[in-house]
Amino acid sequence: xxxxxxxxxEGLRSEDLEFCFQQLVVFGGxxxxxxxxxxxxMTDWKDLPMELLLRIVSLVDxxxxxxxxxxCTGWRDAVCLGLTHLCLSWSKNSMNNLxxxxxxxxxxxxxxxxxxxxxQLQDDAIEAVANFCHDLQDLDLSLSNKLxxxxxxxxxxxxxxxxxxxxxxxxxxxxxxxAYLTSFCRKLKILNLCGCVxxxxxxxxxxxxxxxxxxETLNLGWCEAVSDVGVTSLAFGCPNLxxxxxxxxxxxxxxxxxxxxxxxMHLRSLGLYYCKNITDKAMYSLANSRVKxxxxxxxxxxxxxxxxxxxxxxxxxxxSLTPSAVQAVCDSFPDxxxxxxxxxxxxxxxxxxxxxxxxxxxxxxRAINPLAHSAH
Ligand SMILES: [Zn+2]
Numbered sequence: 196x197x198x199x200x201x202x203x204x205e206g207l208r209s210e211d212l213e214f215c216f217q218q219l220v221v222f223g224g225x226x227x228x229x230x231x232x233x234x235x236x237m238t239d240w241k242d243l244p245m246e247l248l249l250r251i252v253s254l255v256d257x258x259x260x261x262x263x264x265x266x267c268t269g270w271r272d273a274v275c276l277g278l279t280h281l282c283l284s285w286s287k288n289s290m291n292n293l294x295x296x297x298x299x300x301x302x303x304x305x306x307x308x309x310x311x312x313x314x315q316l317q318d319d320a321i322e323a324v325a326n327f328c329h330d331l332q333d334l335d336l337s338l339s340n341k342l343x344x345x346x347x348x349x350x351x352x353x354x355x356x357x358x359x360x361x362x363x364x365x366x367x368x369x370x371x372x373x374a375y376l377t378s379f380c381r382k383l384k385i386l387n388l389c390g391c392v393x394x395x396x397x398x399x400x401x402x403x404x405x406x407x408x409x410x411e412t413l414n415l416g417w418c419e420a421v422s423d424v425g426v427t428s429l430a431f432g433c434p435n436l437x438x439x440x441x442x443x444x445x446x447x448x449x450x451x452x453x454x455x456x457x458x459x460m461h462l463r464s465l466g467l468y469y470c471k472n473i474t475d476k477a478m479y480s481l482a483n484s485r486v487k488x489x490x491x492x493x494x495x496x497x498x499x500x501x502x503x504x505x506x507x508x509x510x511x512x513x514x515s516l517t518p519s520a521v522q523a524v525c526d527s528f529p530d531x532x533x534x535x536x537x538x539x540x541x542x543x544x545x546x547x548x549x550x551x552x553x554x555x556x557x558x559x560x561r562a563i564n565p566l567a568h569s570a571h
Contacts, residue, residue, distance in 0.1 A: 249277035257282050261293070264300060275300050279330075282308040291320045298323035306333040310361075314340035321346035325353025333359040337387070340365060344372035351379040358382050363389035363414065370394050374402030383407045389416035389440070400425030404432025411435050416466065417443035426451035430458040440466035442509065452477035456484035464507040468541075473513045475520035481505065482520075485527035506530040509541040510548075518550045525553055 251273075255263070260281070264274035278301050283290050290309065294316070307324065309316060316339045324331065331354040336342065339362070347368055350357070357380045362368060373394040377383065386403070388395040395418035403410065410433040415421050421444045429436065430451075436459045441447055447470055455462060457480070465481075467473055485504060505528040510516060521542065525531050531540040532553040542548045 249273055253277065258285065261297065264297075271300065275302060277303075279303055280306040284308055284310045287313070288315065290315050291317050294320040295323050298327045302327050303330055304328045305330050307331060308335040309339065310335050310337045311339060314338060317341050318343055318345040318349070322349045325349035327353075329353060330356060332356055335361040336365060337361045338364040340367060343367050344369050347372040347376045351376040355379050356382060359385040361387040362391055362394070363387045363416075365391055366393065368394040370396040370399040373399045377402050377406040381406050382409060384409050385412040386410060387414040388418060389414045390418070392418055392420060396420045397422055397425035397428070401428045404428040408432060409435060412438040414440040415444055416440045419443065419445055422446040423448055423450040423454075427454040430454035434459060435461060437461050438464040438507075440464075441470060442466040442468035444470060446472075448472040449474055449477040449480070453480040456480040460484070461503070463505060465505065466509045467513055468509045469512045471512070471514060473510070474515045475517055478510075478516060478520035478524050481508075482523040482527040504528045504530060507539045507541075511541050511544045514545065514547075516545070516548065518548055521548055521551045525551055529554055 251263075260274055260278060264271050264278075281297075281301060281304055283293055286293055290311065294309070298320070304324075307328070316336070321336075321342060322345070324334075326349075334350070334354070334357060336346075339346075342365060344367075360380070360383060368391060370393065373388075373391075377399075383403075386407070395415055397420070400415075400421065401424075403413075405428075410429075413429070413433075413436065421441070423446075426441065426444075426447055427450065429439070431454070436455070439455065439459075439462065441451070449472070452465075452467070452473060453476070455465070456477075462484075467477075505524075508524065508528075508531055510521065521540075525533070525540055532538060532555065533540050533542065533551060534553050534555045537553075537555075540551070540553065542551060
């Protein structure tokens, strides 16, 4: 696009802008596009119509947008009005200062990605976001290890429209602050708490279940403090749950899976990797939930929104499971596959489960044409 990548990092100079402007006029052909709305001919890049500025903003990369926002009042206004998505993950050392200066300008942000490799964000920058970006819907703070509970309290007050929040790997947040946030951000649909060991406790899960009934996707991977109490609360409070990752939640037992199988009729993906307490009882409750959900089929047809049944199940390292119980799950959910390429029933590392097979395998054996199985 007009503001090329070559200008990134070295700042946008006046000559560059003149060049951009000339190009625009050339491409506009001097027709309607080359004229201002009021009928006057554009003579300077500062005269670019707002509409065109907004279009430029939507096409250039985030670094260029930031540079452009500092050029002149017109450009700043265009960026402020037009910028809804921003990613600062490329900033390796100055993300905090950048955010402090940008948040007051970019007040229309809806999607903000602040994922870090080396933790650099601090509470003051998140406070700035909460103070100015009230339309924020999607926030990625993964690996922000320097942030404290103060950030969650700020977001609770400033960003009530969040539907997607990723705080995976944020190990300094506590469960009281997370519970507090959910009491304000009640529209959350996607929440990633992977590795948030101190925050993702049963207490926090109870609050999520109570406040966030719209929740569809929750990642609790390696949240070792989570027990059946928390998962059962979720099963009762979040009936729209479609994906739940409990990998490495070593305390949970069959009770959690039974509650999910009974209450969450739209569950599509379940991660139980390393949940060593899970037994065949959990598998049979999942297999039987299929029968129940078929009974409710008409309801779901009416809603027409939901496809039904598990499409992904990870039971690797669940060493207590027997082949017959896992086969029952596989038989109940035709979208679960063990065949190469599809592999949506993940049993890697379970040598005792190698006899479990998806329907494709049996069909292939029965088929006269030996090539039938190559469909996968
Ligand atoms: Zn298959």
